[in-house]
Amino acid sequence: MSAYGSGAGSAPGGGAGTLIVVAKAPVPGRVKTRLTPHFTPRQAAELARAALQDTLDAVLATPARRRVLYLDGAPGPWLPAGVEVVPQCAGGLDVRLAAAFSLTGGPALLIGMDTPQVTPELLARGLDFAGTDCWFGPALDGGFWALGLAEPDPALLLGVPMSVPHTGAVQRQRLAATGRPVRDLPALRDVDTPDDAARVAASASGTRFAALYADLCAAVR
Template sequence: MALPRIALFARYPTPGAAKTRLIPALGDVGAAALHRKLVELTVAAARKSGLPFEVRVTGGTAAAFADWLGADVPLVPQGEGDLGARLARVAAPMLLIGSDCPDLTPTHLIAAAEALKTSAAVLGPAGDGGYWLLGLAQALPGCFQAMPWGTETVAAETRSRLAAEGITAAELETLHDCDRPEDLARWPWLTR
């Protein structure tokens, strides 16, 4: 199997449009600044992993993303549809990640790629019931259709859908997302 490609899903850090659930705690500009920092940390982890990667972008022009992240970062428009439709467009083998997980390291990404050598899927569960990574050796669009995104049941529902395909995902360690105001206390350095 070819090396999986990391597909990092990222929104441009426009105040008022990025990390909206954190706006009550940080304000429009603060939430956008935090989002900018999280995306930059995640791109750095992807680079350091040595795995092929691309940033799936929305909310800004290609030029704005290139100015921000660097002209050498491969950019792919996310396209239309809900998150499930956008995830389903990534070619397998894939490692799907967002930019919500400050503790993500290159080692986590390498471990996920290693797991895909012997498993059809790999899941990095998040402490809130979602996931910080989903890796698939082959395309499984049914994994993403009508998913209750943003809820505490996403990881469990994903496991169930994989099981319906006869797949048991390899599981990585549980990490935590930074999505809500109460999450900020876990990483005080993020808002400095």
């Protein structure tokens, strides 16, 4: 797949691995639809944009060889310099995540756009494969927010049932069944529902997401 968007490698830092952010472009009606009707479609998209920008800030502050935004949709003015954009392929989520790992050619950590509370320290840990072959970041909803592979193998994801309560358990078991050492990152909460948004905003002071959430809530009081 060809890349487009801002130039890769222009951000400071030169770690040994690739950071991949899997995301949808923040378009009203296409992202964070479970936040409605508590928020309007436009407000839900604004929250998605803020979460994505916070995530990319953390990515840019983490030493990495490449920083890739694996995007469903078109980039917009929210895209910072230093991030390489690659369009997502067709297929189910397992197929698309497997294809993302096929881009890397070396150690990689894949994360979503739904955890604006993520920090460069967490991401750097997930790119440190000394003593392990895999990093697994469980999400509190039963999925996973991060997956790191020292030797990316798309077959590790193909066939894993996605977006169900046992996605994370199946994915972690798939890793362990290969005999590869697996280490866990802290469990984080994805922003999917209004309750998730409230909890993440409360735990992520100083982020764009938290500030926007507070502004939107204040506007309806």
